[in-house]
Structures are given as structure tokens and as C-alpha cells.
Amino acid sequence: MKAIRIYEFGEPEVMKIVEVERPAPAADEILVKVYAASVNPADYIIRRGGNEGLKPLLKLPMGLGIDGAGIVEELGSEVTEFKKGDRVYGVPNYLDGSYTEYLAAKSTQFALMPHTINFNQAASLPACARMAWSGMVEKAKVQPGQRVLIHGAAGGIGNLALQFAKAYGAYVIGTASAHNADFLRELGADEVIDYNTQKFEEVVSDMDVVFNATPTTTVDEALRLRSVPVLKEGGIFVCTHGVWPSEEFKGLLARKKATVLMAGVDINHQHCFTEVAKLIDAGKVKAIVSKVYPWERAAEAHRDSETKHVRGKIVLQIRQED
Structure with missing residues (x-):
């Protein structure tokens, strides 16, 4: 089979489509015939050599891609929740990669795709949906009538967090560029703040x-500190990056009896993806795909993603849908 592998860390051109051995599923795994995978910031971070937390875990050569969609090709002997031919979406085993024609992964990391969307749309969801669902629904436990502010609301995680909050009855305000204002209103945002011309705290x-849900950690601490005054007493701040905030930030929150929570920790992937599929099939949530690239143009897709101004998600199409 073919798969994208990197043999050195660096710019997008280090990604190569090569012939590799097709994996066989373990007893608790499924073999997925991959039709599409999405491009996430984690992909280019890993491609460059990783951050401080990832560097010790990365071993060359390696694959890229942290989510995808396809058809169940084989079942491990212990797998009972799927059958051959099921259309599924989910995440590969850690650092195995989804830019590939076939992947073997634990069955608990996949769920049946929404019935109302195609493989490209389904592939755009898992990595971001698990963060948005974990943070907004499981950690913040958003309730009808609550006021929610989402930083970076037009991105892959942000647009789903917005849609989940609206599906649960919240009043949602999103920050984005003016270019994305109408897009966010179409998704249900009650207010949109142009971060280039307005200070949200005012x-x-x-x-x-x-x-x-901002796509970069470089402005996180300043953004966190600016966010404390807008929280009500007892409010919740949700982080979507693996860098915990400073003691200064946590001290300011403590004075408001507010809480900081990290999205994506201890999530039940299959439950999350099943619930998201229900919302999509019910018409309450949309999969937002900004552009689809054939996987032969993965380098171009990565360069597009690295602009950090993508609306929704970029998808790599591995196969044409029948």
C-alpha cells in the first residue's frame, strides 16, 4: 500500500508518498480503508520536529495525520461493534498517521460516520470535534442560556465549539477577523467581535x-490574562493547547472563584464521535471544509494550513468516493 512518510524533519517537501507494508489489525483493532484525512496544526508541528512535549516521542521514519474517515476492511477477533463495510471516522493510534491508504487502529477510537455527509466532510471532524466536545460539553458542561465567548471561532476547533454551544442552547459570542463574521453568524453566533479592530474585554x-480555540500558543498567556475580567464569578476558562497557564493567570481566576480546564483529557472517543454524528444527522452541526487537496499535494495543503487563517478544515483526499 501507499502512505505518506517523513524521513527527516523540515518543510512540507519532506513528506513523501512511498510503498509500505499494509498493517494487520490486532485483536482489539479495525483495519480502515482510508478515503480522506484532514490537516491539523499538530501535523505540521510534528513534521517540523515537534514541540518540547513531542520531541522525545518522535522517531523517524514516521507517518503524519491524526484523523480520517473510511470503510472497515477487517476486524480484530475481539471487535464486536463494527462489521466489514461500515463507514467510520476517528483517530489513528498515537503517531501512526492517517495519511495512508490503510490504517489499523483500536476500534474504540472510531465510530460510525454521520449518514448525511461524505468521507471528505467526515474526515474533517474527529481531531477537532474531540477537543470542542471535550471542552464545551464534557468539561464546561454548557447549559441553555449561558453566555459563551469563543476565541478563534472560525477555525477547526472553534467553529465546532460554537456549534456545540448553540446546539445546547447557549448565547455565543465569537472572535474572528471581519472576513469570517458572516460565516460565524451563519453557524449561529449571536455576536461576532473583530479581533483586529475591537478589544473583546471592552x-x-x-x-x-x-x-x-486560537490556532497558536504564542499569544495564549496574554489572551488568558485579558479574558479573566470578562468571566463572571465562578466562570470557566477552557484551554485547547497542551500548555498549562501561568500561576499569575490561575491566581487571577482564583480571586473570581473561576476554573481553568483542559480540553481533550480522558475523552471517550467513540462516545464523542457517536454523539457528534447524531448532531450532524439532526442538522444541528455542520462539517466545515475549506478546501480539499488530493494527497499528492499534501505539501501545498500544509503550507495553506500554516497560514493559521483557515476557515474550518483542510482535507486530503486519499481515494475517490465510489
Whole structure:
């Protein structure tokens, strides 16, 4: 089979489509015939050599891609929740990669795809949906009538967090560029703040939840500190990056009896993806795909993603859908 592998860390051109051995599923795994995979910031971070937390775990050569969609080709002997031919979406085993014609992964990391969307749309969801669902639904436990502020609301995680909050009845305010204002309103945003011309802390207050979905960690600490005044007493700040905030930030939150929570920790993937599929099939959530690239153009897709101004997700199409 063919798969994208990197044999050195560096720019997008280090990604090569090569012939590799097709994996065989273990007893608790499924073999997925992959039709599409999405491009996430984690992919280019890993391609460059990783951050401080990832560097010790990365071993060359390696694959890329942290989510995808396809058809169940084989079942491990202990797998009972799927059958051959099922259309599924989910995440590969850690650091195995989804830019590949076939992947073997634990069955608990996949769920049946929504019936109302195609493989490209389904592949755009898992990695971001698990963060948005974990942070907004499981950690913040968003409730009808609550006021929610989402930083980076037009991105892959942010647009899903917005849609989940609206599906659960919240009043949602999103920050984005003016270019994305109408897009966010179409997804249900009650208000949109242009971060280039407005300071959110001057126009919002009494937020029950502040959800940080910005695609970069470089501005996180300043954004966190600016967010504290807009939280109501007892409010919740949700992080979506693996870097915990400073003691200064946590001290400011403590004075408001507010809480900081990390999305994506201890998540039940199969439950998350099953619930997201229900929301999509019910018409309450949309899969937002900004562009689809054939996987032969993965380098171009990565360069597009690295602009950090993608609306929704970029998808790599591995196979044409029948």
C-alpha cells in the first residue's frame, strides 16, 4: 500500500508518498480503508520536529495525520461493534498517521460516520470535534442560556465549539477577523467581535464560559490574562493547547472563584464521535471544509494550513468516493 512518510524533519517537501507494508489489525483493532484525512496544526508541528512535549516521542521514519474517515476492511477477533463495510471516522493510534491508504487502529477510537455527509466532510471532524466536545460539553458542561465567548471561532476547533454551544442552547459570542463574521453568524453566533479592530474585554462581560480555540500558543498567556475580567464569578476558562497557564493567570481566576480546564483529557472517543454524528444527522452541526487537496499535494495543503487563517478544515483526499 501507499502512505505518506517523513524521513527527516523540515518543510512540507519532506513528506513523501512511498510503498509500505499494509498493517494487520490486532485483536482489539479495525483495519480502515482510508478515503480522506484532514490537516491539523499538530501535523505540521510534528513534521517540523515537534514541540518540547513531542520531541522525545518522535522517531523517524514516521507517518503524519491524526484523523480520517473510511470503510472497515477487517476486524480484530475481539471487535464486536463494527462489521466489514461500515463507514467510520476517528483517530489513528498515537503517531501512526492517517495519511495512508490503510490504517489499523483500536476500534474504540472510531465510530460510525454521520449518514448525511461524505468521507471528505467526515474526515474533517474527529481531531477537532474531540477537543470542542471535550471542552464545551464534557468539561464546561454548557447549559441553555449561558453566555459563551469563543476565541478563534472560525477555525477547526472553534467553529465546532460554537456549534456545540448553540446546539445546547447557549448565547455565543465569537472572535474572528471581519472576513469570517458572516460565516460565524451563519453557524449561529449571536455576536461576532473583530479581533483586529475591537478589544473583546471592552465589549463583553459576565461570561459563563471562555473557550480558547486560537490556532497558536504564542499569544495564549496574554489572551488568558485579558479574558479573566470578562468571566463572571465562578466562570470557566477552557484551554485547547497542551500548555498549562501561568500561576499569575490561575491566581487571577482564583480571586473570581473561576476554573481553568483542559480540553481533550480522558475523552471517550467513540462516545464523542457517536454523539457528534447524531448532531450532524439532526442538522444541528455542520462539517466545515475549506478546501480539499488530493494527497499528492499534501505539501501545498500544509503550507495553506500554516497560514493559521483557515476557515474550518483542510482535507486530503486519499481515494475517490465510489
